[in-house]
Amino acid sequence: MYSLFLHRRKSIELHQCTVLVNLLQNASAFSNSFSSLQDVRKGKTFTVTYLVDSLGLTKKLAESISRKVSFEVKGKPDSVLSLLRSNGFTDSHISSIVTSYPQVLIEDADKSLAPKLKFLKSRGASTSELTEVLSKVPKILRIKKDKAFSVYYDFIKEVIEADKSSKGYKKLCLSSLPQGSKQENKLRNVLALRDLGVPQHLLLPLLISDHQRLSGDVKFKESLKKVVEMGFDPTTPKFVKALRIVQRFSSKAIEDKVSFYVKLGFDVGDVWAMFKKYPPFLNNSEKKISQTVETLKKYGLQEDEILSLFEKFPQYISYSDKKMEKGIETLLGLGFSKADLTMILKRLPQCIGLSPESVKEKTVFLVKEMNWPLEAVVSTPAVLGYSLEKRTVPRCNVLKALMSKGLLGNKLPPVSPVLGVTNEAFLNKYVRKHDDKELVAELMAVFTRKKRQSKSLKGNKSIM
Structure with a gap:
C-alpha cells in the first residue's frame, strides 16, 4: 500500500514538473515572439524615418513602402543610394524606383546592382537613357541573366522612344532568349499587346509582372482573341483586367460562373454587360456572392432590388461584408431610414464604397449647417460623392451670401440645381445674372476664396 502511495506521489510530481517545463517553454516562445514583433516594429520605424530623411518621401508613402521592405x-540602403546617385540618378528618379521596387534598398550594391549598370553602359546606354528606363521599370533589375535583362531593357527603351516620337518601334529579335521560355513568351505576348495599341503605362507593368498567365502561349492567344471580340478598348485598364480574368479561368469555370448568376x-447578356463594366466581378466565388446578397437582405433590400444594384454597380459584389455593414450602419446612424437607404443605394450604389467619415461629414454639413432636410440627400445622393471643399462649400457660401442680402428669400433652393450642375451653370444662375457689378464681384470673391477647412465638422456624431 505504501509502495502504491509512493508511486502515485512520484507520478504527481513528475506531472507537475512536466507542466512547469511546458509553461516555461511557452513563456519562452511567447517572449521570443514578442521580441520578434518588437524587432519588426523597430525595423519599420527605422525604415520610415530613413526614407523620409534620405529621400524626402512623405510619411504616408514611407509607411506604405515599409510594409514591403524594412531594415x-x-x-x-546607403550603398544603393550612393551607387544610383553616382550614376546620375536624381532623388526624383530614386523615389520612383523605391516606390515601385522597394526591395532595391536591400540589394547588394556592389555585387548585384553595380555590374548591371556597368553592363548597360558598356552597351552604349547614356546616363539620361539609363535613368529614364530604370526609373520607369526598376523591377527589371531583379532579372539575373544578362541576355534576358538586355532584351527586356531594349524593349522598354524602344517603347519609351516610340511613344516620344509617335513613330513605330522595331521588332526585337528574341533569338537570344530560349525558345518557349517564360521570358520569351512574356515578351512576345507583350509585343502582341503593343501591336493592339495598349499604351506604355499599362504595357510596361505587364512586362515585369509576376503573373504566370502572361507567360503562356496558346491560352494567351485564345484569351486575347476573346477580349478583343468582346469589344474592350485596348487603350484602357479594363482591357488588361479583362484579359487577366479570361486567362485565369478555364472556359468551363467561366460558364459555371455565368450559370450561377443566371x-x-x-440574363446571360446582363452578366456580360456587368463584366464589361467591371471585369474583376467574375473573380467572386458563389459563397461570396451569396454572402453579399444575404447582407443586403438583412437591411431590408428585396431580391429584385439587389439584382438591380449589382447590375448598375457590379463592384458592389466585391465589397467585404465588413465594409458594406460599416457603410450602411453609417447611413442609418445619421438618421436615414431603411426606405431611405434603399433609395440611396438605387440612385448611388457606390456610396457604400465611400469613406464613412466623409459621408458623415458631408451629411452633417448639408443638414446641420445648411438646413437642407435629410430627404434632400436621399433625392440627390450624388452629393455624398462631391468634394466638400472644392464644390459643396464654395457654392453654399454663395447661397449664404445671397440669403443674407435677401436675394433668395428665406427658403433654400433644391440641392440638385445647386450642387448637381457644372460650375459654369451654377455661376450663371446664382452669380453672373445680377446687374449689380459690385455684387457680382463680391459673390465671385466668395466663390473663389480660400477653401474652407472642414476639420470643424469632424467629430459630429449625429445630425438629429
Whole structure:
C-alpha cells in the first residue's frame, strides 16, 4: 500500500514538473515572439524615418513602402543610394524606383546592382537613357541573366522612344532568349499587346509582372482573341483586367460562373454587360456572392432590388461584408431610414464604397449647417460623392451670401440645381445674372476664396 502511495506521489510530481517545463517553454516562445514583433516594429520605424530623411518621401508613402521592405541599419540602403546617385540618378528618379521596387534598398550594391549598370553602359546606354528606363521599370533589375535583362531593357527603351516620337518601334529579335521560355513568351505576348495599341503605362507593368498567365502561349492567344471580340478598348485598364480574368479561368469555370448568376435571376447578356463594366466581378466565388446578397437582405433590400444594384454597380459584389455593414450602419446612424437607404443605394450604389467619415461629414454639413432636410440627400445622393471643399462649400457660401442680402428669400433652393450642375451653370444662375457689378464681384470673391477647412465638422456624431 505504501509502495502504491509512493508511486502515485512520484507520478504527481513528475506531472507537475512536466507542466512547469511546458509553461516555461511557452513563456519562452511567447517572449521570443514578442521580441520578434518588437524587432519588426523597430525595423519599420527605422525604415520610415530613413526614407523620409534620405529621400524626402512623405510619411504616408514611407509607411506604405515599409510594409514591403524594412531594415534596421542603413548600410545597404546607403550603398544603393550612393551607387544610383553616382550614376546620375536624381532623388526624383530614386523615389520612383523605391516606390515601385522597394526591395532595391536591400540589394547588394556592389555585387548585384553595380555590374548591371556597368553592363548597360558598356552597351552604349547614356546616363539620361539609363535613368529614364530604370526609373520607369526598376523591377527589371531583379532579372539575373544578362541576355534576358538586355532584351527586356531594349524593349522598354524602344517603347519609351516610340511613344516620344509617335513613330513605330522595331521588332526585337528574341533569338537570344530560349525558345518557349517564360521570358520569351512574356515578351512576345507583350509585343502582341503593343501591336493592339495598349499604351506604355499599362504595357510596361505587364512586362515585369509576376503573373504566370502572361507567360503562356496558346491560352494567351485564345484569351486575347476573346477580349478583343468582346469589344474592350485596348487603350484602357479594363482591357488588361479583362484579359487577366479570361486567362485565369478555364472556359468551363467561366460558364459555371455565368450559370450561377443566371440562377440568381440575371440574363446571360446582363452578366456580360456587368463584366464589361467591371471585369474583376467574375473573380467572386458563389459563397461570396451569396454572402453579399444575404447582407443586403438583412437591411431590408428585396431580391429584385439587389439584382438591380449589382447590375448598375457590379463592384458592389466585391465589397467585404465588413465594409458594406460599416457603410450602411453609417447611413442609418445619421438618421436615414431603411426606405431611405434603399433609395440611396438605387440612385448611388457606390456610396457604400465611400469613406464613412466623409459621408458623415458631408451629411452633417448639408443638414446641420445648411438646413437642407435629410430627404434632400436621399433625392440627390450624388452629393455624398462631391468634394466638400472644392464644390459643396464654395457654392453654399454663395447661397449664404445671397440669403443674407435677401436675394433668395428665406427658403433654400433644391440641392440638385445647386450642387448637381457644372460650375459654369451654377455661376450663371446664382452669380453672373445680377446687374449689380459690385455684387457680382463680391459673390465671385466668395466663390473663389480660400477653401474652407472642414476639420470643424469632424467629430459630429449625429445630425438629429
